[in-house]
Structures are given as C-alpha cells and as structure tokens.
Amino acid sequence: MIRSEILKEIAPILRSQLVVCNIGIPSQELHAIDDQPTNFYMLGTMGLASSIGLGLALAQPKPVIVIDGDGSILTNLGTLPTIGNNAPGNYILMIIDNGSYGSTGDQPTYTSQSTDLAGMARAAGCARVVEVQDKDTGPALEEALASGEATVLVVKCDSGNAKMPVITMDPVVIRDRFMKAVAG
Amino acid sequence: MNIDKRIADDLAANGVSFVTTVPCKQLAGVIEEIDHRDDIFHIPSNKEDEGMGLCAGAWMGGKRPAIIMQNTAIGVTINALATLIQYYRMPLPMLISYRGELREPVACQVEMAVHTKALLAQLNIPAYHFHWQKDVEELDNILKYTFMCNKPVAILTDANFWGGYGDQ
Ligand SMILES: Cc1ncc(C[n+]2csc(CCOP(=O)(O)OP(=O)(O)O)c2C)c(N)n1
Ligand SMILES: [Mg+2]
Numbered sequence: 001m002i003r004s005e006i007l008k009e010i011a012p013i014l015r016s017q018l019v020v021c022n023i024g025i026p027s028q029e030l031h032a033i034d035d036q037p038t039n040f041y042m043l044g045t046m047g048l049a050s051s052i053g054l055g056l057a058l059a060q061p062k063p064v065i066v067i068d069g070d071g072s073i074l075t076n077l078g079t080l081p082t083i084g085n086n087a088p089g090n091y092i093l094m095i096i097d098n099g100s101y102g103s104t105g106d107q108p109t110y111t112s113q114s115t116d117l118a119g120m121a122r123a124a125g126c127a128r129v130v131e132v133q134d135k136d137t138g139p140a141l142e143e144a145l146a147s148g149e150a151t152v153l154v155v156k157c158d159s160g161n162a163k164m165p166v167i168t169m170d171p172v173v174i175r176d177r178f179m180k181a182v183a184g
Numbered sequence: 185m186n187i188d189k190r191i192a193d194d195l196a197a198n199g200v201s202f203v204t205t206v207p208c209k210q211l212a213g214v215i216e217e218i219d220h221r222d223d224i225f226h227i228p229s230n231k232e233d234e235g236m237g238l239c240a241g242a243w244m245g246g247k248r249p250a251i252i253m254q255n256t257a258i259g260v261t262i263n264a265l266a267t268l269i270q271y272y273r274m275p276l277p278m279l280i281s282y283r284g285e286l287r288e289p290v291a292c293q294v295e296m297a298v299h300t301k302a303l304l305a306q307l308n309i310p311a312y313h314f315h316w317q318k319d320v321e322e323l324d325n326i327l328k329y330t331f332m333c334n335k336p337v338a339i340l341t342d343a344n345f346w347g348g349y350g351d352q
Contacts, residue, residue: 020241042268043267043271044263044267044268044271045237045264045267047233047234047237048233048234048236048237048240048268050237051229051234051235051236051237051238051240051241052238052240052241052268053241054237054238054241055202055237055238055239055240055241055244055249056241056245057241057245058225058227058238058241058242058245059202059241059242059243059246059247060245060246076231076234078229078230078231078234079230079234079237082227082229082230082234086227171272171273172272172273175244175272178244182244182246183246
C-alpha cells in the first residue's frame with residue numbers, strides 16, 4: 001500500500017480526532033480524502049509536525065494524532081528524545097515510513113537501507129513503540145487511542161503518491177478553524 | 185533586583201505558561217528559575233526550530249508560549265519563523281541572549297552577532313535590545329505587544345544586561 005491508500009482506510013478514525021499532518025503530498029492527500037477543521041495542514045517547515053503535535057498534546061487534553069514521514073523525522077531527529085521524555089498519554093506519532101522523500105519525487109531515505117526508526121524511538125526513551133505493516137494501520141491506531149499511552153506508530157509501506165491538488169486554503173484560515181476545533 | 189526572577193515573573197504575569205529553551209551561559213539563571221516554577225511548564229528542546237514547533241502547537245492548544253535561546257539560533261530558525269510562526273500568524277516572544285556584543289569574551293560569537301539584527305530586520309521581526317538592567321522594565325510591554333499582534337518578537341539581551349562575565 002502507498003500513503004494515500006492508508007489515509008483512505010484510516011480516514012474514519014482520523015475524522016473525529018485532532019490531526020497534525022506532514023508537509024507536502026501527505027497534507028494534500030488528507031485534505032482531498034477528508035478535509036476536516038480538526039486537521040492542521042503543514043504547508044511548509046519540513047520536520048516540525050511531531051513537535052507541533054507534542055506542544056498541542058501538552059497544552060490540552062484531547063488526543064492528538066501526528067501524521068509524519070520518515071524523511072521529516074530524520075531531519076528533526078531531536079524530536080524523539082523530547083517525545084520520549086515528555087509526551088503525554090494523548091500523543092500519537094504515526095510515522096508513514098515509505099522509505100522515501102515522497103513529496104519530492106520518492107528519493108530514498110536511509111530507512112530504506114539500514115536505519116530503523118522504531119529502534120531509534122525506543123533508544124530515545126519512547127516507551128510505547130509499535131511497528132506495523134500498512135494493512136494493519138487502522139487496528140494499531142485504534143489500539144493506540146484506546147491505550148491512553150503516548151505511542152510512536154511506525155507504519156511500513158510502499159513509496160508512491162496519489163495525484164491530488166495543492167492546498168490553496170490560507171494558512172491563517174487553516175490555523176483559525178483548527179484552533180476553534182481544538183477549543184470546541 | 186534578581187533579574188532572572190523578574191523575567192520569569194513578567195512571563196507568568198502575562199499568562200506565559202509554556203516555555204522551551206536551549207541553553208546559553210548567559211541564560212543559565214533564567215532557565216533555572218523557569219524550571220523551578222509551578223506556574224510555567226518548561227520543556228527543553230534539542231534545537232531551536234524544534235522548540236518553535238512545540239510553541240506553535242502549545243499556542244494552538246490554548247497556552248501562551250515563549251522560547252529562550254541564543255542569537256546563534258537565528259541561523260537555524262529562519263525557515264520555522266517564516267513558514268510556520270509568521271505564515272500561520274502566531275505570537276512568539278523570543279528571549280535571546282545576544283552573544284558577540286559588548287563585553288563578549290569569545291570571538292566566534294561576534295560572527296553571528298553582526299548578522300543578528302540584519303536577519304531580524306529582513307524578516308520584519310520587531311526586535312528590542314536590552315543593554316542595561318533597567319531595560320527589563322520594557323519586558324511587560326513587549327509581551328503584551330507580542331500577544332496583541334500575533335507575531336514573533338525578539339528581545340536581545342547582551343552581556344552587559346546580564347552583568348558581564350565578571351572578567352571584563
Ligand atoms: C528544509 C526543507 N528541505 C527540503 C524540503 C523539501 N521537502 C518537502 S517534503 C519533503 C519530503 C518529506 O519526506 P517524508 O517526511 O518522508 O514524507 P513523505 O512525503 O515521504 O510521506 C522534502 C524533502 C523542505 N520543504 N524543507
Ligand atoms: Mg517518506
């Protein structure tokens with residue numbers, strides 16, 4: 001499965017949750033599949049989805065699901081120790097590990113070779129780290145929500161992108177409706 | 185006056201309850217003060233752009249954030265400032281040690297100091313320079329201004345403000 005197929009499958013789970021979504025095609029796909037005011041789309045700033053989601057989870061009690069990418073985690077690796085030492089039970093970091101920089105044309109990342117993100121998360125102090133194959137994402141995400149524990153979910157899948165339109169919504173509109181959904 | 189306590193008090197009085205930091209020698213006292221307080225949650229970050237992500241999330245979650253960092257970090261946060269904090273229009277007070285200014289003992293620090301105000305100006309980030317300890321009296325107004333306009337705002341605090349290093 002590729003990222004967009006996973007997103008389609010888990011859209012009913014994501015719909016009622018606060019979601020912070022990674023830059024580029026992941027956000028375009030989520031936006032096209034099921035745009036919700038509870039989705040915060042990153043239009044830039046590669047690497048910071050996991051940090052934004054962590055700040056959000058620490059600031060309020062609702063569950064927060066971050067949809068991140070292997071490339072973005074690798075570019076902000078310092079996030080894993082911060083998560084490992086601070087993440088509250090309402091924080092779920094779901095890393096779509098397609099072994100590539102998908103948005104920029106599927107150039108391979110080091111997770112397609114020897115690098116193991118789940119192992120790195122564990123070494124960074126993350127207690128609940130789960131690695132699954134693409135088709136098992138839905139149940140693993142439901143379990144993470146039910147566990148009430150901070151979870152790093154590494155989803156191994158194929159590289160590839162669906163052709164979706166660019167998000168043209170103004171960033172302040174994305175942010176404002178998201179904040180209203182957070183507070184609502 | 186205990187300058188570290190004064191700064192933390194002003195942050196707390198303005199509702200700032202979420203602070204992320206990357207240390208600088210000059211900031212050691214204020215970081216320690218913030219770490220000890222019950223009314224401010226302190227989360228150290230490993231890199232300042234990561235810290236800005238944490239602050240953005242905390243603000244969207246209803247908390248008033250701040251970041252405490254060294255001016256060298258301007259070099260690692262320009263993208264986060266432009267494409268996250270400014271693009272989504274979020275408030276972010278940045279208490280910055282202004283290394284490489286008067287009374288600086290380490291020559292390398294001057295190399296980023298000479299770019300600091302120019303980079304902030306290029307980004308249209310309001311910047312205030314605290315040189316004398318009494319300049320801290322402006323902090324309360326700066327914090328109110330930051331949360332009024334939803335912008336990142338820089339407070340540059342040089343070695344003279346912190347009382348030098350005792351050896352110059
Ligand atoms: C600082 C910076 N460098 C490079 C880019 C270009 N870029 C945008 S998305 C992306 C790939 C992200 O890969 P990953 O997080 O694995 O997500 P995927 O698209 O594979 O799901 C890159 C390299 C950028 N936006 N910012
Ligand atoms: Mg990827």
